[in-house]
Amino acid sequence: MNTKTFAAFVGPSIFLMLLFIAAPLVSVFMQSFYVTQPIFEQVEVETCTPGFPTQTCVTETKIQPVLGEDGKVVTDVKYVGLESYYNVLEPDRAWAALKVFDFDALLTIDFWKALRFTLTFTLVTLPLVIGVGLAIAITVNNATRMIRGPIIFVSLLPFIITPVIGALSIRWLFIGDGIMTAFLEWWLNQDIAMFAQGWTIELLMMFYRVWHVAPFAFLVFYAGLQTVNQDTLESAVIDGASRWERLRYVIIPHLMPLIVFVSLIHLMDSYRVFEEIVGFSSQAYRISLQWLTYDLLTPDDSGNRSISRASASAMLTMIGIVVLLIPLLRKTWRDHKGGRV
Amino acid sequence: MSLPKSMQQPMALQLTSVGFLAFWCLIAAFPIFWIAVMSFKDPIDAFASNPLSVIFGPETVATGRGLSIVSIVVGIAFLWYTVHLALTLLPKMVNKYTPPHLLVPGWIIGALVFAIGFLIVFAGILPPVLSAVNSILGPLGKPILGLTTEHYRAVWVENAFYENFINSMIVTVGVVTVSLTVGTLAGYGLARAGSAGSFIAFWILIIALVFRALPHSVLVAGYLPPFINSAEILSPILGDAAPTLYGKPWAVIAVLVSINQPFTIWMLRSFFQNIPNELDEAARVDGCTHFQAFRWVIMPVMWPGVITTGLFSFLLAYNDYLVCSLLLDAQNQTMVPAIAGYFNRETTTTDQVEAVAAAVSIIAPLFLLIMVFQRQIVSGLTAGAVKG
Numbered sequence: 001m002n003t004k005t006f007a008a009f010v011g012p013s014i015f016l017m018l019l020f021i022a023a024p025l026v027s028v029f030m031q032s033f034y035v036t037q038p039i040f041e042q043v044e045v046e047t048c049t050p051g052f053p054t055q056t057c058v059t060e061t062k063i064q065p066v067l068g069e070d071g072k073v074v075t076d077v078k079y080v081g082l083e084s085y086y087n088v089l090e091p092d093r094a095w096a097a098l099k100v101f102d103f104d105a106l107l108t109i110d111f112w113k114a115l116r117f118t119l120t121f122t123l124v125t126l127p128l129v130i131g132v133g134l135a136i137a138i139t140v141n142n143a144t145r146m147i148r149g150p151i152i153f154v155s156l157l158p159f160i161i162t163p164v165i166g167a168l169s170i171r172w173l174f175i176g177d178g179i180m181t182a183f184l185e186w187w188l189n190q191d192i193a194m195f196a197q198g199w200t201i202e203l204l205m206m207f208y209r210v211w212h213v214a215p216f217a218f219l220v221f222y223a224g225l226q227t228v229n230q231d232t233l234e235s236a237v238i239d240g241a242s243r244w245e246r247l248r249y250v251i252i253p254h255l256m257p258l259i260v261f262v263s264l265i266h267l268m269d270s271y272r273v274f275e276e277i278v279g280f281s282s283q284a285y286r287i288s289l290q291w292l293t294y295d296l297l298t299p300d301d302s303g304n305r306s307i308s309r310a311s312a313s314a315m316l317t318m319i320g321i322v323v324l325l326i327p328l329l330r331k332t333w334r335d336h337k338g339g340r341v
Numbered sequence: 342m343s344l345p346k347s348m349q350q351p352m353a354l355q356l357t358s359v360g361f362l363a364f365w366c367l368i369a370a371f372p373i374f375w376i377a378v379m380s381f382k383d384p385i386d387a388f389a390s391n392p393l394s395v396i397f398g399p400e401t402v403a404t405g406r407g408l409s410i411v412s413i414v415v416g417i418a419f420l421w422y423t424v425h426l427a428l429t430l431l432p433k434m435v436n437k438y439t440p441p442h443l444l445v446p447g448w449i450i451g452a453l454v455f456a457i458g459f460l461i462v463f464a465g466i467l468p469p470v471l472s473a474v475n476s477i478l479g480p481l482g483k484p485i486l487g488l489t490t491e492h493y494r495a496v497w498v499e500n501a502f503y504e505n506f507i508n509s510m511i512v513t514v515g516v517v518t519v520s521l522t523v524g525t526l527a528g529y530g531l532a533r534a535g536s537a538g539s540f541i542a543f544w545i546l547i548i549a550l551v552f553r554a555l556p557h558s559v560l561v562a563g564y565l566p567p568f569i570n571s572a573e574i575l576s577p578i579l580g581d582a583a584p585t586l587y588g589k590p591w592a593v594i595a596v597l598v599s600i601n602q603p604f605t606i607w608m609l610r611s612f613f614q615n616i617p618n619e620l621d622e623a624a625r626v627d628g629c630t631h632f633q634a635f636r637w638v639i640m641p642v643m644w645p646g647v648i649t650t651g652l653f654s655f656l657l658a659y660n661d662y663l664v665c666s667l668l669l670d671a672q673n674q675t676m677v678p679a680i681a682g683y684f685n686r687e688t689t690t691t692d693q694v695e696a697v698a699a700a701v702s703i704i705a706p707l708f709l710l711i712m713v714f715q716r717q718i719v720s721g722l723t724a725g726a727v728k729g
Contacts, residue, residue: 005530005631005632006530006534006537008530008632009526009527009529009530009531009631010526010527010530010531010541012523012526012527013523013524013526013527013602013606014527016523016595016598016599016602017548017599017602017603019599020560020564020595020596020598020599020600021548021552021560021599021600021602023563024560024562024563024564025559025560025563026563027563027566027567028559028560028562028563031562031563031566036566132365135361136361136362136365139358139361139362140362142350142355142358143358143359143362147362149715151362151366152715152719153711153712153715154366154369154370155365155366155369156711156715156718156719157369157370157373157708157711158369158372158373160656160707160710160711160718161373161704161707161708162659162660162662162677162703162704162707163660163662164660164662164677164680164681165677165680165700165703165704166372168376168680168696168700169372169373169375169376169700170372172372172375172376172379172693172697173372173375175388176388177388177390178388178390179375179389179390179391179392179395181390182390182391211368211369211372215369216722219719219722219723220722220723222723223719223723243354265553268553268554269553271554271556272554272555272556272557274556274558274662274663275662278662278681289556290556290557290558290663293556293558293559293562294558294561294663294667297558297561297562297565297667298667305565307562307565307566310558310562311562311563314556314558314559314562314563315559317556317558317559318555318559321551321554321555321556324554325550325551325554328550329547329550332543332546332547332550336543
């Protein structure tokens with residue numbers, strides 16, 4: 001295939017990716033150093049009200065935005081350097097809080113609060129997803145062939161349905177005096193309000209995430225179990241390995257690459273946790289890094305979007321991604337050099 | 342399959358594993374099943390703390406809306422018959438009336454006709470007939486299972502949810518078509534480009550990995566300012582015709598296609614690599630150009646890969662909340678962000694049940710999708726992993 005045909009085949013795709021992936025990333029980087037603000041001017045306004053014997057006139061100075069010829073507010077783009085990053089990170093307050101080990105004060109700053117939640121969320125759900133996925137895969141693999149299809153169908157449901165709606169469906173079980181809350185109250189014999197404090201919402205969010213991702217882990221592990229070498233298993237039996245030992249020394253090592261794969265995918269996905277915040281409306285208690293950027297991009301009450309701060313927080317999130325991906329990228333690079341890809 | 346005795350499981354282990362599987366299936370399906378039940382009940386029943394009153398809906402029955410035993414029996418029989426027809430008559434009719442090279446569109450049209458027919462009979466003809474029968478039957482015709490479709494009517498008719506549905510359809514159909522068109526070309530080009538292809542493919546894999554991890558809000562932060570000001574930015578080139586990209590569904594289509602592009606290319610490339618090279622070489626020997634070889638030799642055999650990749654594009658576009666909610670305005674909103682409007686304003690319990698009904702309406706198509714394409718979804722999910 002000559003270069004021209006190759007370019008004709010690949011060209012449209014490359015063009016799209018350059019325009020909509022590369023260009024925005026560059027523009028986010030630039031935006032984070034600039035602030036767009038409306039220009040304000042000071043004017044003296046005389047307001048008069050009818051009165052007796054003469055009008056009562058009040059002169060006051062007002063600060064108002066300058067309007068251009070088209071009636072729109074004139075804005076001005078200013079280079080601010082790292083100020084937006086400074087506004088997101090608030091290093092002074094964070095450092096002051098850290099010096100006295102006052103973590104509550106640190107967590108009043110949005111960015112650190114979001115970082116804390118994102119990391120806890122990622123690290124707690126990871127072992128649960130792997131464990132539950134593995135358990136389902138092994139039991140399904142031992143089950144009779146006939147029920148496997150239906151079980152895969154049911155398991156796909158939490159994974160495929162819209163994440164926001166999955167989160168909502170769990171929220172509706174617990175909201176107010178919903179049946180699950182009623183059940184917990186009856187079981188623990190105490191009054192429970194799941195949405196009145198942060199940690200219960202956090203628990204529900206983690207539960208949702210495990211419910212949502214475990215099917216994926218299950219399917220990947222299940223596919224891996226089909227390729228376990230039966231001869232090795234049989235020789236393990238002959239050598240007197242118990243069921244547990246076979247699992248520990250034959251099956252788990254065989255599945256190890258898949259466990260690494262699922263962990264990586266899960267790390268990347270839970271690093272950008274977002275839909276849970278929307279579904280559980282947890283923004284008053286718990287926010288994530290991606291939600292922070294989203295919130296800054298949403299127009300506030302006066303209709304302004306803090307683009308510059310959002311870009312700064314987006315760039316900070318990117319740094320996290322790079323740190324997260326370096327080991328993975330290095331491995332892929334080595335494989336590529338070794339000629340596997 | 343008979344296992345050697347030493348490999349067979351002891352009874353206790355079997356029971357535990359069956360119990361565990363049953364428990365998992367219960368957890369997996371319960372929330373979804375439950376919101377489906379809730380959406381058909383009066384608010385008092387839907388949010389009752391006693392599960393039995395949610396299922397049977399005494400308040401809903403008390404207001405005279407519900408199903409009698411006769412209706413339930415007839416309904417189940419009808420549903421069973423429909424499934425039976427879908428499995429026997431539908432494939433026969435499709436195979437009979439469509440020429441072999443148009444099988445995919447034939448199936449789509451067949452399924453649509455079947456679904457519309459089902460809806461007409463099930464929602465249009467059956468209810469009035471059954472209510473007439475019930476009024477004659479006396480005690481047997483008394484409603485026992487509360488059921489009302491008023492929330493669905495409120496959502497779809499009064500709150501004009503169909504507008505969001507149409508927007509969702511525009512976005513998803515657009516994303517799937519564009520993404521597959523661009524992606525198959527690129528995937529095919531890369532799979533057949535030899536060493537240069539494998540070099541570029543490696544970098545695309547890297548980009549795909551980075552994009553798997555990149556929060557979409559990072560990209561949207563880059564899109565928003567140019568999109569809002571695009572009329573000014575583009576006016577030197579396009580003059581007065583310069584559009585404001587913000588709020589335009591096709592702008593969102595372009596964004597979602599690009600976000601998904603590295604993944605699409607990667608998947609399609611591995612599918613094309615499995616199609617033997619000799620096939621298009623033979624076509625080239627017979628005098629085809631590369632494009633003709635692609636159109637007439639590769640396209641007929643590439644459908645399994647394209648369908649699997651298309652499914653994932655569809656899911657991305659259909660389930661997206663973040664990009665659509667930030668880049669579309671209220672008039673052009675798709676279904677998933679629109680539902681946020683329902684549960685955020687939940688002032689009355691009726692609003693909440695309407696939100697539930699809207700949620701169930703959104704996931705119902707996905708339910709069908711899993712039923713039809715279970716095999717493709719599973720193979721797509723595991724393909725990347727098992728190959729490494």
